[in-house]
Amino acid sequence: MRLRRASCLTCYWHDGEFVVHPYPGGTPTALHPAAAEILAAFDTWVEPAKAAEGLDHLHPDTVAEAAQVLHEAGALVAEGTAEADRDGQVAHRWQSWSPEASFFHYATQDIGTSDARLEDAVRPAGQTAAEGTAATAADGPSHVLFTEYPDADRVLLPRPPAELTLPYGQVLYARRTHRDFTDDPVPLPTLALLLSTVFGPVDYIDSGKGALFRRTSPAGGSRQELDAYLGILNVTGLAPGMYHYNVREHSVELLSPGMDRDETARLGADQDWFGNVAFFVVLAAVIDRMSSKYGSPRCYRVSLLNAGHLGQTFALTATALGLGPAQTGAFSDTPLADRLGLDNIGHTPLYVLAAGIPHPDPQLAAPQATLDTFRTRPATKPRPDPQA
Known part of the structure; x- marks a missing residue:
């Protein structure tokens, strides 16, 4: 099975942990920072054993095991699969705004689930989800109703x-x-x-x-x-x-x-x-x-x-x-x-x-659309020819 690093992937440090966060729908996973080196070896479609050849300081079994974990998390996608197709489609559609806009859009989708996945990835061992939420709320800032500048004129x-x-x-x-x-x-x-x-x-x-x-x-x-x-x-x-x-x-x-x-x-x-x-x-x-x-x-x-x-x-x-x-x-x-x-x-x-105060004779306002406007860029796709 050939694998490739997901095109829609962001890596960052969070609460002292190195997190790989594929999107949309991937699982944020806390890993050793060395995982970044392994991810880099999967820049194109490649078998894990072949990728290991470029990582000669790592045992092939280590690379294979890491590749399995990264694939399960969504950081690596398998050739010919629906997940790989979707990764490519999202990357293509959002390419002019990536990675900032696409990551924000998908990482904040499906309220509750994305937050829970990240919390699970970085939660200290032995701490429950409820305990983590309570700790976050307790550390949170107090709410102030108004902003005022009492010393200002x-x-x-x-x-x-x-x-x-x-x-x-x-x-x-x-x-x-x-x-x-x-x-x-x-x-x-x-x-x-x-x-x-x-x-x-x-x-x-x-x-x-x-x-x-x-x-x-x-x-x-x-x-x-x-x-x-x-x-x-x-x-x-x-x-x-x-x-x-x-x-x-x-x-x-x-x-x-x-x-x-x-x-x-x-x-x-x-x-x-x-x-x-x-x-x-x-x-x-x-x-x-x-x-x-x-x-x-x-x-x-x-x-x-x-x-x-x-x-x-x-x-x-x-x-x-x-x-x-x-x-x-x-x-x-x-x-x-x-x-x-x-x-x-x-x-x-x-x-x-x-x-x-609006100008009575605006020069920067867009002109009204004319017939030529719609000829230049039709408002709808052409209807298919039923005789074709």
């Missing part, structure tokens, strides 16, 4: 009456991602209403272990792990700079003064249009708020989804207020975190939203 925001009276259907179909903005400033009351509507507390609930608050967007477990930080360029009553939105106080706290269009564009991964926004909002995750309840790495997916929920509510609310919303996943994570004073460890940027 701040502006207490106005509380204008809600002017969200446009019909829902009108707002929904009017929403567009804008890239063109005028030089007109956004009124402070408009920004204040947008922030309170999207990020402010709607009410408070008893979680059984303390209070949590709800927003107008869904959030996994009501953890509200996403804080809103603002880059202000063109808002009446606010000097340009980086701020934090204090949701409890309904204020913006000045973190660092100064902000211009060139710096904004650089923080937005050198996107020119991003330098023309009136303000932008950085959604930064406080990891402790989520991990203090949920120990599964799958919950990082939930944080990303939560950012999307807030982004949609932001876009719809901005549209209802006459603003042109935008959002981008392209930004310079480390410089942005540094500018905000975030450690980028337990408090890290996930998503960036923005808005301004």
